[in-house]
Amino acid sequence: MADTTAISESNRQPTLAVLIDADNTPPAIVEGLFEEIAKYGTATIKRIYGDWTQPNLGGWKKVLLDHSIQPVQQFAYTTGKNATDSSLIIDAMDLLYTRELDGFCLVSSDSDFTRLAARLREAGLTVYGFGEQKTPKPLVAACDKFIYTEILRAGDDSAASKGGKAGKDKTSGNTPPLKFIARVIDDVSGEDDWAHLGVLGQNLSQRRPEFDTRLYGFRKLSELLNAQTGHFELKKGENGGLWVKNKNG
Incomplete structure (x- = not known):
């Protein structure tokens, strides 16, 4: 009789946490983003970080429900300081120690996440980065795989x-x-x-x-x-x- 446990394990999709920096990511990529992520595993956690009281994030508000993305509110306490980055990093470390995950998808072009990507890899998890081609090289190099978001935009006819x-x-x-x-x-x-x-x-x-x-x-x-x-x-x-x-x- 076949070992159903072994079969189940072999068919198991990697579980991924998707953490999106709304301040540095355009909503036009959302369709292509999750289609791409599906190639690497199952997005069991989907969160997006930003100050949702600000009008510049209005485009994201329209797609959150359609893709079951949980918005995380982070007020900008001080002008010139990016509180969103800190909130995303703290959440990522909490998830690292409290949830059984196979990898993380970090969606941002911000070099502030370079050390986070490296730390997650040190813990043995796979890190997929998503950002624009302007993304600094250190962040790109810190990920196992980095996908430029220009190729994910909806309606691409390239x-x-x-x-x-x-x-x-x-x-x-x-x-x-x-x-x-x-x-x-x-x-x-x-x-x-x-x-x-x-x-x-x-x-x-x-x-x-x-x-x-x-x-x-x-x-x-x-x-x-x-x-x-x-x-x-x-x-x-x-x-x-x-x-x-x-x-x-």
Whole structure:
């Protein structure tokens, strides 16, 4: 008889706490945000922090109920001091010690959360960061994975949603880091110079948490590599997996 406990554990989705800094996050990303989070686990806790007496957060008020996000009121006690950041950090540490979670989603472009992200990772939890491309590098590097919110905006009709085109993406204005990809392929490939696509993807994200093919107009890593015919060669393995190597390696 099958061990139902083992089966249940293997099918369990990681539990995530989503903490949103309303002062530094536009409400236009909310649809794409939770669709993205669903790829990594189940958002069991969803909280958003801000001074809800202020008119600049009016856009968020309209979407809180639709997505079951709990607003946390934080008055600005002193001009020039961000009380919202402190409230979010205190809550995150409380959740770390009182709830059994697998990870956190920190939604903000504010570098003040850099130490928080690092502390959560030190505790063995996975940290997903979400912020605009202006987000300081220290915060990006402190997360296991960082997703730029420009690609999550509702109604996005960029090349990323259409499969992408070779070279520079006209919408994002970003050029794929081909030299970086080539270096990682060299590092993870075998004696025959071929690297498994899945292993490559994991290493790209580990070395640069912000790496995301959608920034360059492609839905998948395989599509990006296929478009760069002068740099990379792909093949399908015996078990159906994809392999890649540098053409000039």
